[in-house]
Amino acid sequence: MASFVHRIEVHYTKDPRLKTRTDRIRSLGFPIDELHLTDVYMVATSARDFTRDELVQVAQQLVNPVVQEFTVDEATLPLFDYAIEVGFLPGVTDNVGTTARQTIEDFLAMKFAEGEAVYSSQLYFVRGRLAPEALRALAGTLANPLVNRVRTKTREEYGHTGMDRIVPHVELHELPTAGPVDLGIDDAELMKLGKEGILDPQTGERRGPLALDLAQLHAIRDYFLKLGRKPTDVELESLAQTWSEHCKHTIFASAMDDDVPKGLYKTYIQAATNEIREAAGDRDICVSVFSDNSGAIIFDDQFLVTHKVETHNSPSALDPFGGALTGIVGVNRDTIGFGLGAKPCINIYGFCVGDPDAAAPLFRGKDMSNPVLPPRQILDGVVRGVGVGGNCSGIPTPQGFCYFDPRYAGKPLVFAGTVGVIPWESGGRKLSEKAAQAGDLIVMVGGRVGKDGIHGATFSSEALDPKSPVTAVQIGDPITQKKFSDVIVKEARDAGLYRSITDNGAGGLSCSVAEMAKECNGCHVQLDCVPLKYHGMAPWEVWISESQERMTLAVQPENLAAFMALMERREVEATVIGTFTDTGRCVVECGGAVVMDLELAFLHDGLPKKQLKTIFLKKANPEPDTPCPERLDDTLLAMMKRKNICSKEYITIQYDHTVQGGHVLGPVQGKGRVQSVATLTKIVPGSKKAVGLSQALFPSYSEIDPYNMAGAGIDTALRGLVAMGVPLDTVAILDNFCWCSSDEPERLGQLKLAAKGCYDFSKTFGTPFISGKDSMFNDFSGFDAEGEKVKVSVPPTLLISSIGVHPDAGKAVSMDAKIAGDLVYVIGGTKEELGGSEYFALLGSTGNTVPVLDAAAAKERYVRLANAIAHELVASAFPVNHGGLAVALAKVAVAGRLGMDLTVPVPDSIRPDYFLFSESLSRFVVTVAPDHKRAFEQALGPDAVLLGRTGGSRFRLTAQTLLLDVAVRDLETAYKASFGRF
Amino acid sequence: MPTAPAAPERIPEKALIMSGYGINSEMETHVALTRAGMDADIVHINDLIAGDRSMADYRLLVFPGGFSYGDDTGAGNAYANRVRNNLWDELQEFMDGDNLVLGICNGFQILANLGLVPAFDRTYAREIALMPNRGGRLECRFVTLKPANENLWTRGIKRIYCPVSHGEGNLSCSKETLQKIRQKKMVAFTYCREDMNPADGEYPYNPNGSVEDIAGLTSANGRVLGMMPHPERAMEFTNLYDWPLMKEQARREGRALPAESLNMQLFRNIVAYFS
Structure with missing residues (x-):
């Protein structure tokens, strides 16, 4: 003190x-x-x-x-x-x-x-x-x-003395040791152990969820029965981390019904990638998929580009700022931990939150106790967290989105992704490959270990309820990370000073060391060597703590002195905490005693297999019964103000999206500053090539038709890239499933269909999945303001992120209409597909018909458009997204601050409002210089329909009659109204 | 990392680009200088402190952009303290020679805290502050700059169009200091509107609320330039916010496209000074 x-x-x-x-x-x-x-x-x-x-x-x-x-x-x-x-x-x-x-x-x-x-x-x-x-x-x-x-x-x-002098010093009194845990208890007690954690002998309280189910606890009990001893708390906590849903993805790995015996991941995600790669032959773009911390594809003959998207939902619900900050700096480490260390070069983000203007209060406790943070405060916090993380780390954050739905009020979704760049080789070593060897030293680099984030991995595998652990909260320290990121990626890697590296994320050392131990088949850790933030931590806490900003490396003994000296010169703390072995065991010592001694085979593969059952029930939703208004001027203005359509530029400009000097097509475009759905960034100075990124999600389709929801996500994420001119055969995709109540067969039924959609559509497009992550229990259980029990579950959410390589950034196309007199086309047909659309939401309905994807036709169209862009025939291109054709056209007009006078081909069978706001997939709005008319129409074929021309200051749409005639300035005002004061 | 396309000629003088503790724009600054024809080394501040490297080997010292120490205790303040507490004598010697110093964004904040701008005399007193933006948060957007005085840095520049990206770029000083700055013609660049009229403090043209729209300032002897905007982040034509529109207009009017962006002139001026 x-x-x-x-x-x-x-x-x-x-x-x-x-x-x-x-x-x-x-x-x-x-x-x-x-x-x-x-x-x-x-x-x-x-x-x-x-x-x-x-x-x-x-x-x-x-x-x-x-x-x-x-x-x-x-x-x-x-x-x-x-x-x-x-x-x-x-x-x-x-x-x-x-x-x-x-x-x-x-x-x-x-x-x-x-x-x-x-x-x-x-x-x-x-x-x-x-x-x-x-x-x-x-x-x-x-x-x-x-x-x-x-x-x-x-x-x-x-008074005159002011505030008090309070010192927030950590006081821990317990005498920390490891202890045995008795598993010879009945099933009810075992289940309680799994749900609430080990009973602490000193405090008499449970230590927080292990998130182990009965079958898993039986497997552990049987294993130790065979050994003839009780597990230590360190062993049990370690198994809980390694077997957690968060780390092992048991729901994606388990057999499902009779038709998916190998599980969703192997059957639908991995299989799609394998088959696509095989079919591509020597045009395969994948270099490393699913196995490493990020996925990697070819950038050019010198560099690879990596991508990874993570979620940080539960921590962000409790502490939005800290949760989002650790989310983004955490996924940066998935880049630094790719191969022998990629350099983070682009951050992306995505926030799914409740309506910030309409909060129905929720409470974790009865009687209005322990309130859930309102959506506005969550939004403010997560926006700031991703900003501080990216800005302080010198990583541009051009790409992102914000999506609102009241069902995210109980638990927000926070997506954080990082793109990295790494040379194929350095000093004769392939940088995408790594392997610790027996005898290498285990070195922990970066921040110290405290109680932060204990039970993060097991906690995010559980729904949020009153017992959610407070220690799950962490605040990142981006500068500490920036210091080791720089010295590892810019100095130590190319000096060949280490043999393997991974990041400390979920599960802390227990996961990172045990994971690397697979490379050489064993490890021996001295927990006493681990540098701590404060004394008084128990061995199990040190082992599983998720304190941020740490990497684990395997350093050859002959390089140790050079490695440690370099770290010291850069003021980066590095500590030898053990040795990699080939004993087949994970051994941990503390205070002279062995506190963990498990076979790696059991630790990694002892997890009992599950058989999951699903059902799928199609619900019938009411269709809207409002008649089509005679004129749609006000309707379009109302659509432009909708939170899922309007400008969130206030977020964009808080995020440094120009650092590293690679800005080509940014997050806002045109004189009218409209938000794009895809961005293009150079990552290698002097190269013509650039990395295109886009994202898409359609949670409002999930409850209606999860199969086509997946189609909409994939199609839209690809289309964003194609609109800039990125060729489809350079593109890979990533999946993030954020589901809810994944112990219910109905939810698993939706999951299965969505996963099948991923397989079918990615295969038709020929775009492989290279990385993915799932978060299966995004539910909130608590109470409303009347003290009634409520459960708020997120809508099943699948985020598809796309990454592709533009061969020549100078030929890329932005979204804004450019010059008066240009021709305006829509490419791709419109059907009456408004189920789950923004327009039906405006009308207060859900509907039943979501857009259906014809991926084969779409693929041909995308090849043609990318070709036309490569031949510089296109002045602007923008994909039709949430809100449909009229919204897309309006955005292109506002971005260019140019009017349009267009005739839209509304067939007799579709109401004009439905035609304008239907969300049919695979469509683009394109403007073309008059002198390119013939060449462009030849390139696109009958898919491209000429609607009219740009010019003037008004946005006019006519079908059989005049549908709307609005000043572009008024559209811009409406588009920027909703978040103007944020 | 690969180097930029080889510039036709290289001058023998070299640039020292500072790094460490959260500085983050050293790479693009390096590329900008090598493109302009000047070799540069990126050197961690601790290697200077340890004596492994020496400022005396260089003619240009650059404090690049970044978030040193996470902007804690005021942007640039902690890094400036590290310099002042460990490298002050070496730096003063460097300043006494016929050398140049450039600070961009966080680098400008460091220079201001070190008193290297405005540096009315060799006491290097702190005379200006780069306060938090009036909007209270970071602003990342393209701005238009106009040279306010002709000097070695601004020679031949009509306009700079490049990003700002900072939370603390709101230049403030006493009336007397401002008077002296004006008198000695030390304002290098001001924020202006797209039509080159003064921003007059209006957001977003003046993105942070800087007094008299000041975006960049030289020292009294002219050899130090500090500026908030980032010309090194927009070296290529395709880095510019409005390049897609410019490209279409140029094509329709039958004009050729520029090979690089207008912002490179600043770095060429540095090279010209030493040539």
């Missing part, structure tokens, strides 16, 4: 953010006059105190005297009514505090001792009178009780 505590407070003499900050809080419904902010640093030492002079000098290091003032051990005294201080809870990552500590150490040429630290906090001064509940609610929007400590004082309580 620190004996000397000093408080430095820093504020701007004239804060430039004051107005924005105040406005933002007022827009959330708090009638305050002003919200001032002061940064606080608590310097806590025990070995030596600082003199006042030293503290003043230290403060000078932490401020800019041109615009800031500070106080040392004195309260800041502005005019205010309430003071709210928000700091971190003990043990939560405090990056600002760490930087301040390093600055002080560097300045005074000293080192802080164990237990000494600088703690940062933010002190808000509120001007304006608030009712007590409003004040509490305001504090609630400034802080998250799971990571923050909050102290509020009135002006009177604050």
